[in-house]
Amino acid sequence: MADTSVIELSENAVKNNILFLKKQFGEHVLISSVVKSNAYGHGMATFVPIAEKAGIRHFSVFSGNEARELMKIKRAESTIMVMGWMDDQDLVWLVENGVEFFIFDLIRLDKVVSLVRSTGRTALVHLEMETGMNRTGMKPGDLKKAAGIISNNPGFFKLKGLCTHLAGAESIANHVRIQKQLSRFGRLCRWFEERGLVPDYRHVASSAAAITYPAARFNMVRMGILQYGYWPSSETFIHFVSKKRDRHDPLNRVISWKSSVMSLKKVKRGEFVNYGTIFLAQEDKKIAVIPVGYSHGYNRSLSNQGRVLINGQRVGVIGLVNMNMLIADVTKLPDVKVGDEVVLIGSQGDLTISVASFSELSNQLNYELLTRLPEGTPRQVVN
Ligand SMILES: *Cc1c(COP(=O)(O)O)cnc(C)c1O
Numbered sequence: 001m002a003d004t005s006v007i008e009l010s011e012n013a014v015k016n017n018i019l020f021l022k023k024q025f026g027e028h029v030l031i032s033s034v035v036k037s038n039a040y041g042h043g044m045a046t047f048v049p050i051a052e053k054a055g056i057r058h059f060s061v062f063s064g065n066e067a068r069e070l071m072k073i074k075r076a077e078s079t080i081m082v083m084g085w086m087d088d089q090d091l092v093w094l095v096e097n098g099v100e101f102f103i104f105d106l107i108r109l110d111k112v113v114s115l116v117r118s119t120g121r122t123a124l125v126h127l128e129m130e131t132g133m134n135r136t137g138m139k140p141g142d143l144k145k146a147a148g149i150i151s152n153n154p155g156f157f158k159l160k161g162l163c164t165h166l167a168g169a170e171s172i173a174n175h176v177r178i179q180k181q182l183s184r185f186g187r188l189c190r191w192f193e194e195r196g197l198v199p200d201y202r203h204v205a206s207s208a209a210a211i212t213y214p215a216a217r218f219n220m221v222r223m224g225i226l227q228y229g230y231w232p233s234s235e236t237f238i239h240f241v242s243k244k245r246d247r248h249d250p251l252n253r254v255i256s257w258k259s260s261v262m263s264l265k266k267v268k269r270g271e272f273v274n275y276g277t278i279f280l281a282q283e284d285k286k287i288a289v290i291p292v293g294y295s296h297g298y299n300r301s302l303s304n305q306g307r308v309l310i311n312g313q314r315v316g317v318i319g320l321v322n323m324n325m326l327i328a329d330v331t332k333l334p335d336v337k338v339g340d341e342v343v344l345i346g347s348q349g350d351l352t353i354s355v356a357s358f359s360e361l362s363n364q365l366n367y368e369l370l371t372r373l374p375e376g377t378p379r380q381v382v383n
Pocket residue numbers: 034036083165205206207208222223224225226232
């Protein structure tokens with residue numbers, strides 16, 4: 001391979017995961033596939049066509065920039081929704097291109113009116129309400145004014161959605177807070193509907209809430225981490241399987257990350273390996289240099305900790321993870337050669353390195369590790 005490592009996406013895994021989620025939620029729930037942050041590091045341009053093949057027709061991103069990127073990739077019939085940041089130019093572009101977006105305060109709402117009304121297009125808006133997360137979301141005191149502005153501009157605003165975001169449905173510790181948010185949301189939806197503002201969609205749930213709280217599904221869910229084959233937390237997974245007879249993980253991980261052995265070397269007992277003194281060879285060692293480092297997304301905190309697969313065996317990372325290289329202890333692999341495949345995440349033979357095990361070692365969440373995989377690493381689709 002020309003690049004130092006490659007990221008493979010499994011088409012079958014995506015199909016499996018989407019099918020599983022559709023079965024869980026039922027036909028009346030629209031799945032919006034969340035592909036912000038380069039599709040959680042999977043690569044938006046590679047992931048989106050696979051998701052479309054698996055039947056997805058609605059995608060969520062964070063920013064106007066991501067929406068522009070996605071517009072070049074997606075099928076004509078797929079819809080985009082921006083959940084977060086957009087500047088003034090983005091706003092005009094979003095409306096002109098039929099992209100849906102969140103309105104989370106009066107300033108944003110006023111901006112839409114002042115910047116875009118002259119275009120003569122319809123703004124497809126999701127009104128995000130504050131229900132207890134205390135991040136973005138329209139404050140209750142502003143709702144009357146917001147409802148007034150939307151009602152008074154019927155040709156201009158189309159109320160696609162009423163929505164909110166839950167403050168941590170992946171942990172049972174937040175149960176009471178989540179329940180409060182859900183009942184507030186229900187009350188606010190009724191308030192809007194009594195004023196004749198009936199949205200096409202009501203949505204509050206990301207992965208954790210959608211899988212754990214059926215009442216949070218309404219008719220749309222914003223599906224991130226689960227579609228990539230990861231559970232939002234081990235609590236969420238345990239909660240899910242504890243009610244099932246079959247305790248298998250129904251999800252398949254989509255990503256594999258592979259490199260190859262760049263160089264091999266023998267090191268004598270008593271020598272230090274790589275920078276400094278963090279690894280001392282206590283016996284004669286054979287080491288493999290792998291051209292992946294922290295600049296490629298392999299966290300530095302995996303120094304002396306990480307595990308990789310070579311020749312079907314699990315071997316340890318020794319010494320510091322450098323900017324572009326790491327070193328694995330291949331003393332117990334007699335046949336290892338330069339060019340042999342190295343699996344950083346994924347399977348080789350019967351063994352697997354999961355992002356979860358990786359993240360436990362480095363105290364990174366799945367989310368963080370995945371989204372830090374650089375855009376420049378090539379992505380490939382495999383079965
Ligand atoms: C990122 C995000 C999601 C998806 O979260 P997951 O836990 O990955 O499913 C849903 N909604 C909003 C507003 C988000 O920012």
